[in-house]
Amino acid sequence: MQRSLTSLVRPLTATRGFSTNSDQIVASVLFERLPVVIPKIDPVVYAFQEFSFRWRQQYRRRYPDEFLDKSNSRGKGDYQIDYVPAPRITEADKTNDRKSLQRALDRRLYLILYGNTFGAPGGKPVWHFPEKVYKSEETLRKCAESALESVLGDLSHTYFVGNAPMGHMAIQLAEKSQDIPSYKRFFFKSQVIANNKFKIGKCEDYVWVTKDELMEYFPEQAEFLKKMIIS
Numbered sequence: 001m002q003r004s005l006t007s008l009v010r011p012l013t014a015t016r017g018f019s020t021n022s023d024q025i026v027a028s029v030l031f032e033r034l035p036v037v038i039p040k041i042d043p044v045v046y047a048f049q050e051f052s053f054r055w056r057q058q059y060r061r062r063y064p065d066e067f068l069d070k071s072n073s074r075g076k077g078d079y080q081i082d083y084v085p086a087p088r089i090t091e092a093d094k095t096n097d098r099k100s101l102q103r104a105l106d107r108r109l110y111l112i113l114y115g116n117t118f119g120a121p122g123g124k125p126v127w128h129f130p131e132k133v134y135k136s137e138e139t140l141r142k143c144a145e146s147a148l149e150s151v152l153g154d155l156s157h158t159y160f161v162g163n164a165p166m167g168h169m170a171i172q173l174a175e176k177s178q179d180i181p182s183y184k185r186f187f188f189k190s191q192v193i194a195n196n197k198f199k200i201g202k203c204e205d206y207v208w209v210t211k212d213e214l215m216e217y218f219p220e221q222a223e224f225l226k227k228m229i230i231s
Contacts, residue, residue, distance in 0.1 A: 023170075024183035026118055027143040028131040030166065030229070031111040031158070033192040033208065037088060039106040098207035101196045107210045108231055112217055113151065114205035119171060119183060125204055127217040131185070140165065144188040151202050157195035160188060167228040169221070187228065 041049070092100035101109065117128040132147035134140055141163050149155050165186040172182050192198075200206045207217075211229055215222040 024118070025134040025140070026131050026183055026185045027134055027140050027147055027165075028129040028185050028187050029144050029148045029190050030187050031130060031148060031190045031192070033101055033109040035107060036105040037086070040088075098209060098213075101192070101198075101208055103208070104210050109208040109210060110214055110229075111151075111200070111206065111208055112214070113200070113203035114207075115203040129187070139163070140186055141188060144186075144190075148190055151200060152198055153201065157193050157198070158190050159193050160190045162189070167224075169224055 088105060090100075090102045090105065091097075092103035097103060103109070112127050112129055114127050115125045116123065117126065117131060118133050120126045120128075130147045130151045132143055132150070134143045137143040137146060141160065144165075145155060145160065148158060152158070166189050168184055168186040170182070170184050209217070211225075211231070214225060214229075218225060
């Protein structure tokens with residue numbers, strides 16, 4: 001059954017900085033897998049590079065033929081290996097398996113979870129980033145680390161980029177509630193290190209999505225996410 005793409009907030013105002021009042025604070029983690037292969041070169045860029053190479057070849061330094069004689073310059077024991085590039089399109093791409101990290105190898109992937117979280121309308125499960133309400137942690141980053149650790153089990157294959165959040169949004173809930181006041185969500189960036197599979201817990205479902213696919217799950221926050229996620 002297709003899950004609802006209901007957003008957590010509407011409306012919202014997005015700025016950068018820290019909270020200066022008594023509102024609740026939530027630390028969220030933008031957990032990303034960097035590209036595994038080099039993206040394909042645009043045909044126009046490729047044509048320009050080819051032209052530049054041929055242009056430079058006209059003025060290259062010319063060496064004597066004997067200096068370039070491969071049969072004489074190659075040392076004993078040298079050998080050639082036929083290079084076969086790995087396929088860019090994987091089985092996960094063909095089946096649109098968004099639970100796999102073996103897809104969209106030339107793009108960045110982001111982890112989002114489906115389940116209960118702070119501020120969800122009516123307490124119903126929604127799509128959200130790994131996050132935790134800031135309480136007694138030493139720093140806000142420590143809170144973000146705790147949020148990601150509770151999902152992954154450990155942080156041995158993660159790297160947090162910097163100590164400061166990459167952005168924040170002020171949340172005004174659509175449904176007024178005495179139990180859940182307005183709050184601020186601070187985003188920290190963390191990256192996958194030397195791993196291609198995680199055992200994701202503490203949620204009903206999860207997906208690894210590209211930046212464009214991310215907007216499908218958070219349509220009402222799309223403009224904010226586009227500005228925050230520059231790449």
